[in-house]
Amino acid sequence: MSFPLTVLITGCAGFIGSHLCEMFVSEGHFVIGMDNFLTGTQDNIAHLLRERRFDFIYYNVVNYIYVQSRIDLVIHLACPASPADYSKHPIHTMKVDSLGTFNTLGLARQKGARYLFASSSEIYGQAQVHPQPETYFGYVNPTGPRSVYSEAKRFSEALCMAYHRQHSMDIRIARIFNTYGPKMRLNDGRVVPSLISSALSGEPLKIHGDGTQTRSFCYIDDLILGLYLLATKEGLSGKSLNLGSPQEISILELAKEIIRISSSTSEIVHLPPRPEDPQRRCPDITLARTLLGWNPTIDISTGLSKTIEFFKHKTAP
């Protein structure tokens, strides 16, 4: 592909989508962002709308997509991504990652464009192997409440590979692990914004279960670089790559760190564990290191400080 590219990004007004649009625009590419603001926000793209190299299309990817211009790369990021969001929109979530995947793959095929699908660590489910390499098939309950997200992501991965095999399309799959940073929604139900929100307002920090369950949190700037490399490097067609931080931290430690950094007086309280909440989730990123030369560099304290600064500003009267 010859630079600059024209890139279509679905879910451009979401947390990851808006950062990824910024990255492509700042690297000199042209971006067509698509979103229907189901879980994304206009705030996230307000500054991008002023850019000459950014166009916005208000659209629901569940419907047939027609775009007149040339497109070199399609990135399908659109999907309600927090458990609170996909529990609220279970059927729409399954449509975005089936009909939406068909539509965006069809568009990429028609345009002769490369395709990057944003999959998720949720495809590993209640993993029985730690850390999870890409060769691990996962352990997902197909009929549980979380399956609307995890099975839709798995379906989309299978569909991408079917288009890759059947139509020789250049397809890449990013399995995105927990990511945090500025532009998350304070109320999206995910653990980092929830805990920061509580810490900043002096409310108790609520932890599901005993807090010994671990997660590995990747700062948004690290993730965006990984996605950019996976989308733009040559010779990666047909590859699924884990993108995330391999640094595990328990939810209890995370809560304590947030309290420390924000100088909060909040206490920690425990709620019942969530159904099917995995006990551990940690990527093996050997493949991304090898193929992309990529490695997360921002430690949790630095990342949390930046995120807390953002939310302080956001919640200021």
Place this chain on the structure above:
Amino acid sequence: MSFPLTVLITGCAGFIGSHLCEMFVSEGHFVIGMDNFLTGTQDNIAHLLRERRFDFIYYNVVNYIYVQSRIDLVIHLACPASPADYSKHPIHTMKVDSLGTFNTLGLARQKGARYLFASSSEIYGQAQVHPQPETYFGYVNPTGPRSVYSEAKRFSEALCMAYHRQHSMDIRIARIFNTYGPKMRLNDGRVVPSLISSALSGEPLKIHGDGTQTRSFCYIDDLILGLYLLATKEGLSGKSLNLGSPQEISILELAKEIIRISSSTSEIVHLPPRPEDPQRRCPDITLARTLLGWNPTIDISTGLSKTIEFFKHKTAP
């Protein structure tokens, strides 16, 4: 539900579909069969077309479905089901079990009908637990060549449960294990018709790998009774049930039994193993026994004899 029922059956011209239509018609119900003959055949339903209680609609379930009449029960069986078929139609297979599932669920919801989804033992993938109970989540490669079928079935199960939870619909899921009997296609690539075909024509019986891999084969009449009970009994909403024979037989033993029953002079030859072919596949049918009072009764020798008789007749000049 008050009998007789009006039942819509997709995939009515397939192996299982045509037998199931017969069962419903013979029990006094009205059946609307739907098929596009992608893998089903007109031969399979020719006799049904003469029945007053059977209507046929030539239709591809990937498109929006409108039916004017009352419908009490929707059974979504349509899908290329043999590895040879879904390898030939990978993207269509994924459409039938995503778009087709959305469309048939939407129809059932609109009509206030009960819904039965025909899932598959393939959702267990390369199972690491034997026999497989319904509580086992499976071990499926989301990006392998077989994923077009297994992930589409898993997606549809998740979608059924989403409609069940979101719209309080009466949903049942049948996880169908290997089934054999009259009306299979001789050339559909599945092991029983392939081996019988070779035995009857005096060709060598080709076995993938060393033949120690086991399967459990359920005779079609047993399976149909299980499906009928799962569809018509009260109090089963939200249940996924294994339907299949718990009697394991190695592929080598199967080949020998077919040679014996058909008095064939054929020899057995070995081919390279198939990619991702599971070594064992055997249902735990405790749940079906308990909830349906169902148990397969036709032993493999009896079932094979009936099937061989059918194919002898079929291949006669």
